[in-house]
């Protein structure tokens with residue numbers, strides 16, 4: 001498996017050749033980052049959105065919810081919000097069409113997550129805590145939003161107008177992360193997950209899967225010796241590049257960059273071509289228990 005796999009798709013709307021699609025799906029589910037020479041071209045009236053001053057307060061991103069057409073995180077009046085709705089809605093529709101063409105087996109079961117625009121520079125930002133420090137290698141897992149095994153599929157695009165890349169590091173394969181951090185994690189507690197759901201700390205009950213994914217996320221970030229020693233591949237995404245990642249599976253760190261778009265989709269394990277490679281199945285094998 002290669003850390004980065006280039007897929008020659010250059011159009012958001014066009015059908016994808018079957019051989020290209022099969023190769024892309026195999027590489028994605030194996031845990032590669034797919035890199036596409038596919039720019040998201042801004043319209044003339046969207047150029048004014050290339051400014052970090054759009055952000056409200058200390059926020060690092062503007063988010064859009066395709067389910068209710070609402071924008072959060074922007075500082076401004078109704079006209080700006082309408083402009084952001086149009087821009088981010090267009091990114092959502094473009095990425096959805098791309099994913100449906102590239103990964104046809106997912107099309108019927110693909111669930112929309114949020115669209116995110118990150119105009120601010122990552123380098124030099126002081127995170128709220130080590131848990132929020134995305135310059136450390138991690139797999140994505142979010143404390144308040146349990147996924148019960150569903151995959152986090154993310155489509156990124158660098159729209160930087162100054163020629164600056166987005167710089168990442170990619171770490172070791174998921175099976176190695178799981179083998180290292182899951183055995184030392186505490187066991188999930190059904191009492192604790194019921195209490196967190198009842199008190200609205202979590203949006204639904206945290207499954208055993210969510211518990212272990214958070215333990216991996218935190219265990220990786222907290223272990224500075226691991227961060228220093230684990231093999232890592234540096235990668236730069238140039239302006240005009242799209243990259244597609246299962247961010248719950250690919251160990252990644254974000255070092256620098258600004259002006260990036262990201263669309264999240266949720267994919268049920270049942271829709272996968274190779275479910276045995278999913279974090280759910282890998283963690284169930286490592287822990288010897290059913291996790292959803």
Ligand SMILES: [Fe+2]
Nearest residue numbers: 134139140247
């Ligand atoms: Fe992440």
